[in-house]
Amino acid sequence: MAHAYTPGLKVMPCTMLRKKRLLPIPGKVISLMEQKVEALDIVAQTELPGKVFSVNVANRLAVSPEEIEEFMLKREGDAVKKGETIAENKPMIKWFKTVIESPVDGTVESVSALTGQVLLREPPRQLPIKAYVKGKVVEVTPGFGVTIESEGTFIQGIFGIGGETNGEIVMAVASPDEDLTPENIKDTHKGKIVVGGKHASLAAIKRAIELGVNAIVVGGIHDRDLRQLLGYDIGVAVTGTEQLGVTVIVTEGFGAIPMAEYTFKLLASRNGEKASVSGATQIRAGVMRPEIIVPGFPKNVTECKKDQGRGWIEPGDPIRIIREPHFGVIGTVKALPPELTVIGSESRARVLEVELAGGEVIVVPRANIEVLEK
Amino acid sequence: MSNKNLEIIIATDCGSTTTKAILIEKKGDIYRQTFRGEAPTTVEAPFEDVTKGVLNSITEVEELSGRRILDGERIITPNNGNTGADIYVSTSSAGGGLQMMVAGAVKAMTGESAQRCALGAGAIVMDVLASNDGRADHEKIERIRQLRPDMMLLSGGTDGGTITHVVELAQFLKAADPKPRLGASYKLPVIYAGNNKAHAQIKEILGDRTALIITENLRPALERENLMPARHKIHDIFLEHVMQQAPGYPRLMKMVGAPIMPTPAAVGTMTEKFAKANNFNVLAVDIGGATTDVFSVFSGVFNRTVSANLGMSYSISNVMAEAGLANILRWLPFDVEEQDLRNRLKNKMIRPTTIPQTVEDLQIEHAVAREALRLAFDQHKALAVGLKGVQQERSISDAFDQTSSGQSLINVMKLDYVIGSGGILAHSPRRTQSMMMMIDAYQPEGVTRMAVDSIFMMPHLGVLAQVSEKAALDVFYNDCLVRLGTCLAPKGLGKDGQLILEWEVKTPDGKKLAGELRFGDIVHLPMDAPKARLTARPSKGFDMGAGPGNSFEADIEGGVVGLVLDGRGRPFNISKEPVRRLGDLGKWYKAMGMYPV
Numbered sequence: 001m002a003h004a005y006t007p008g009l010k011v012m013p014c015t016m017l018r019k020k021r022l023l024p025i026p027g028k029v030i031s032l033m034e035q036k037v038e039a040l041d042i043v044a045q046t047e048l049p050g051k052v053f054s055v056n057v058a059n060r061l062a063v064s065p066e067e068i069e070e071f072m073l074k075r076e077g078d079a080v081k082k083g084e085t086i087a088e089n090k091p092m093i094k095w096f097k098t099v100i101e102s103p104v105d106g107t108v109e110s111v112s113a114l115t116g117q118v119l120l121r122e123p124p125r126q127l128p129i130k131a132y133v134k135g136k137v138v139e140v141t142p143g144f145g146v147t148i149e150s151e152g153t154f155i156q157g158i159f160g161i162g163g164e165t166n167g168e169i170v171m172a173v174a175s176p177d178e179d180l181t182p183e184n185i186k187d188t189h190k191g192k193i194v195v196g197g198k199h200a201s202l203a204a205i206k207r208a209i210e211l212g213v214n215a216i217v218v219g220g221i222h223d224r225d226l227r228q229l230l231g232y233d234i235g236v237a238v239t240g241t242e243q244l245g246v247t248v249i250v251t252e253g254f255g256a257i258p259m260a261e262y263t264f265k266l267l268a269s270r271n272g273e274k275a276s277v278s279g280a281t282q283i284r285a286g287v288m289r290p291e292i293i294v295p296g297f298p299k300n301v302t303e304c305k306k307d308q309g310r311g312w313i314e315p316g317d318p319i320r321i322i323r324e325p326h327f328g329v330i331g332t333v334k335a336l337p338p339e340l341t342v343i344g345s346e347s348r349a350r351v352l353e354v355e356l357a358g359g360e361v362i363v364v365p366r367a368n369i370e371v372l373e374k
Numbered sequence: 375m376s377n378k379n380l381e382i383i384i385a386t387d388c389g390s391t392t393t394k395a396i397l398i399e400k401k402g403d404i405y406r407q408t409f410r411g412e413a414p415t416t417v418e419a420p421f422e423d424v425t426k427g428v429l430n431s432i433t434e435v436e437e438l439s440g441r442r443i444l445d446g447e448r449i450i451t452p453n454n455g456n457t458g459a460d461i462y463v464s465t466s467s468a469g470g471g472l473q474m475m476v477a478g479a480v481k482a483m484t485g486e487s488a489q490r491c492a493l494g495a496g497a498i499v500m501d502v503l504a505s506n507d508g509r510a511d512h513e514k515i516e517r518i519r520q521l522r523p524d525m526m527l528l529s530g531g532t533d534g535g536t537i538t539h540v541v542e543l544a545q546f547l548k549a550a551d552p553k554p555r556l557g558a559s560y561k562l563p564v565i566y567a568g569n570n571k572a573h574a575q576i577k578e579i580l581g582d583r584t585a586l587i588i589t590e591n592l593r594p595a596l597e598r599e600n601l602m603p604a605r606h607k608i609h610d611i612f613l614e615h616v617m618q619q620a621p622g623y624p625r626l627m628k629m630v631g632a633p634i635m636p637t638p639a640a641v642g643t644m645t646e647k648f649a650k651a652n653n654f655n656v657l658a659v660d661i662g663g664a665t666t667d668v669f670s671v672f673s674g675v676f677n678r679t680v681s682a683n684l685g686m687s688y689s690i691s692n693v694m695a696e697a698g699l700a701n702i703l704r705w706l707p708f709d710v711e712e713q714d715l716r717n718r719l720k721n722k723m724i725r726p727t728t729i730p731q732t733v734e735d736l737q738i739e740h741a742v743a744r745e746a747l748r749l750a751f752d753q754h755k756a757l758a759v760g761l762k763g764v765q766q767e768r769s770i771s772d773a774f775d776q777t778s779s780g781q782s783l784i785n786v787m788k789l790d791y792v793i794g795s796g797g798i799l800a801h802s803p804r805r806t807q808s809m810m811m812m813i814d815a816y817q818p819e820g821v822t823r824m825a826v827d828s829i830f831m832m833p834h835l836g837v838l839a840q841v842s843e844k845a846a847l848d849v850f851y852n853d854c855l856v857r858l859g860t861c862l863a864p865k866g867l868g869k870d871g872q873l874i875l876e877w878e879v880k881t882p883d884g885k886k887l888a889g890e891l892r893f894g895d896i897v898h899l900p901m902d903a904p905k906a907r908l909t910a911r912p913s914k915g916f917d918m919g920a921g922p923g924n925s926f927e928a929d930i931e932g933g934v935v936g937l938v939l940d941g942r943g944r945p946f947n948i949s950k951e952p953v954r955r956l957g958d959l960g961k962w963y964k965a966m967g968m969y970p971v
Contacts, residue, residue, distance in 0.1 A: 323735070368728045
């Protein structure tokens with residue numbers, strides 16, 4: 001049977017997934033092998049070296065660099081407090097005395113007789129890594145962290161902003177083609193993951209931030225609103241570090257696009273349950289999409305799917321069109337003609353025939369569809 | 375092996391996503407590219423061995439050509455009948471290419487020289503640190519620590535000059551204790567190419583913490599740049615350290631018959647060889663999904679820049695951010711809502727592999743491409759400059775012509791040849807679209823020949839040129855370049871409809887073509903003759919290369935598009951008045967037969 005390889009976002013009622021939780025630099029692993037962890041548990045921790053500040057002692061004391069040693073009150077390795085004197089001159093007349101104070105709390109990193117600079121380092125900062133998902137430690141990477149295995153509902157979005165967060169899922173609208181309005185967001189949504197339908201406006205996102213909502217999951221947003229929210233245009237899709245006060249996950253794309261019904265229903269089936277979500281998106285080699293993970297089975301599911309989907313499409317598969325002129329339209333694969341076909345733009349491309357709900361059949365480049373996984 | 379024995383050559387380019395193999399065979403006295411194959415690159419999990427993708431792509435060449443090249447995982451050498459190849463060469467940009475950070479004492483002087491040095495070696499420059507770059511010291515240190523380059527190039531000071539700034543930079547580097555991107559247990563390679571008086575101090579500061587390599591100063595005097603020694607060191611370290619850490623590369627290095635080159639370095643080599651062989655000023659561009667590389671050779675001086683976030687898919691939204699929506703909209707011959715355009719471009723960014731299905735969508739991508747090409751060219755012009763900080767002797771006659779040091783080397787009137795590559799230029803449904811995108815973005819003046827590298831063969835040929843320049847150039851002329859034609863663009867401004875040029879073209883077979891060009895018009899003349907002689911008689915105030923109003927003769931070439939007589943004037947400005955703009959675009963696109971009606 002004809003089939004074609006195609007990308008698709010995972011929308012799975014239940015699957016087994018593994019999350020690597022590693023420190024950027026070596027540190028201490030806290031969790032043990034086989035240990036059961038909750039999303040907010042700290043699994044590893046390290047110290048980030050403090051920031052380095054320079055003080056040009058030679059300039060400030062008006063001496064040559066090789067002379068600064070004799071004016072230093074602190075030596076390399078000494079601890080210093082902010083405002084504490086680290087060097088001073090000894091003039092004949094007291095009025096001409098110059099005192100150099102440390103601009104930070106920390107230690108003296110180096111004293112250079114070549115440049116006359118003194119480098120001071122702030123104390124290290126603690127960097128903990130949380131488990132992020134509820135599960136079991138299945139691998140320990142000494143010095144760096146752990147791998148956690150978790151079984152649960154797994155939904156990928158297409159784009160997100162904001163980092164990892166947790167909270168209870170709450171459905172704020174009744175259907176996937178309903179807009180998420182500011183009025184849909186209530187005081188009781190504080191600390192929760194709010195699911196909308198077609199589109200979240202700037203006002204709705206601002207309202208969510210105001211009320212302390214942890215995350216919004218919605219079909220689409222307008223790019224213009226995103227720009228207003230962030231204060232800049234996102235040039236390259238590398239996100240996750242934004243500090244907006246809310247994580248936003250878009251499941252379909254930019255514009256007002258109803259959330260795929262299957263995704264919406266799946267989220268609704270986990271209403272009221274605790275989820276881990278991340279807006280981090282990286283669209284480069286080694287792609288990373290935003291995600292929603294809800295540990296455990298939905299009520300109607302009894303078995304977890306172990307495979308990751310077959311990775312190709314065949315006639316009969318449900319797909320979504322992801323480019324104009326049919327952006328957002330959902331249909332079924334009717335045929336996969338093997339030969340190159342001239343499309344409207346006059347390019348020659350591999351295409352597929354898609355049957356729409358009303359029975360109409362249209363031809364679309366294979367590059368412009370996404371498989372809807374079930 | 376002597377070059378005489380080179381008859382069969384297999385070459386690969388290991389890109390981030392695809393590994394492309396080509397077979398080159400000597401037919402009589404000429405080398406021709408005969409078969410090609412491609413396979414997904416296998417640097418990342420689950421394979422983590424680049425040679426798998428290489429072998430797969432070569433296997434495809436074997437299947438298509440009927441030649442047996444592989445014996446298991448070994449390339450059979452030398453060639454014997456229908457078996458084996460005489461040499462195998464490869465380039466690589468897999469795993470993100472060569473990522474470097476450079477530092478210099480003064481940003482516009484040694485900082486810029488260091489940047490040129492690293493870019494010319496094929497690197498992506500992640501940041502340029504300088505004593506006067508406007509950042510606080512702790513910010514510089516933080517930045518060094520955050521970025522994890524493959525290697526660092528430290529320069530600063532002229533030979534025998536003051537050492538303070540460069541020593542200070544070394545101390546910051548030590549304080550940051552940077553780690554290389556690959557192989558956490560290795561020390562970061564640092565190339566020192568600064569003031570030779572500071573060698574001892576640099577060794578003392580960085581000798582323990584980093585893998586320090588000291589080479590000649592890249593700016594020994596203010597008026598002299600000496601980039602080659604440091605560039606060679608970058609290539610050595612690329613092979614010895616960086617490649618050794620990348621999955622499968624130690625094996626690949628044993629397979630090749632000449633050193634592996636970073637892909638952009640190979641493209642640069644090919645551009646230089648082509649320019650030198652023809653005594654041309656050349657501009658070559660490779661516009662990809664994430665980045666745009668620009669190479670130029672002007673008056674024999676080679677320059678390369680890479681615009682890391684100007685591209686047609688991953689970075690398409692950044693083109694919009696940098697160019698501004700108005701600049702993209704100005705190329706569209708129809709109205710589109712700002713919100714709609716914004717959403718469309720963002721949707722391409724998040725689904726980068728989609729393709730335009732409608733003419734309207736194609737035109738939007740072409741509009742973005744013009745801006746990406748223009749911005750990358752602007753960045754290139756800013757870096758491809760004469761040395762800054764050089765004292766210039768002026769005579770009385772120069773007093774009224776005050777030019778500062780550091781003028782751009784790029785002069786579009788003197789540009790002889792433009793080569794475009796990358797999906798949007800190489801695979802446009804109509805070649806006129808590729809040619810017009812380049813004309814609109816670069817606004818060439820006078821006589822400029824244009825071509826596209828349709829299957830991006832320049833990397834393979836650049837690395838091959840190390841072994842056989844003849845083989846590389848033969849294939850370059852015969853199989854790599856798809857000649858588009860020549861653009862004739864008088865420099866000057868006039869009134870709509872004003873006669874600005876009379877022209878005559880004689881082809882070698884005695885055919886004669888002649889005509890006029892009026893201001894505001896574009897004339898498209900199909901002509902595929904590879905060579906022809908042009909006589910251009912510009913009107914008063916218009917320049918074709920011999921000065922305003924002066925007749926000009928030149929060799930030109932035809933191609934799949936032919937001659938494009940661009941009467942829109944230079945500098946060329948699109949009308950800001952919407953009705954006029956739409957009318958002009960419609961007229962020009964129709965004259966060129968750009969899009970289906």
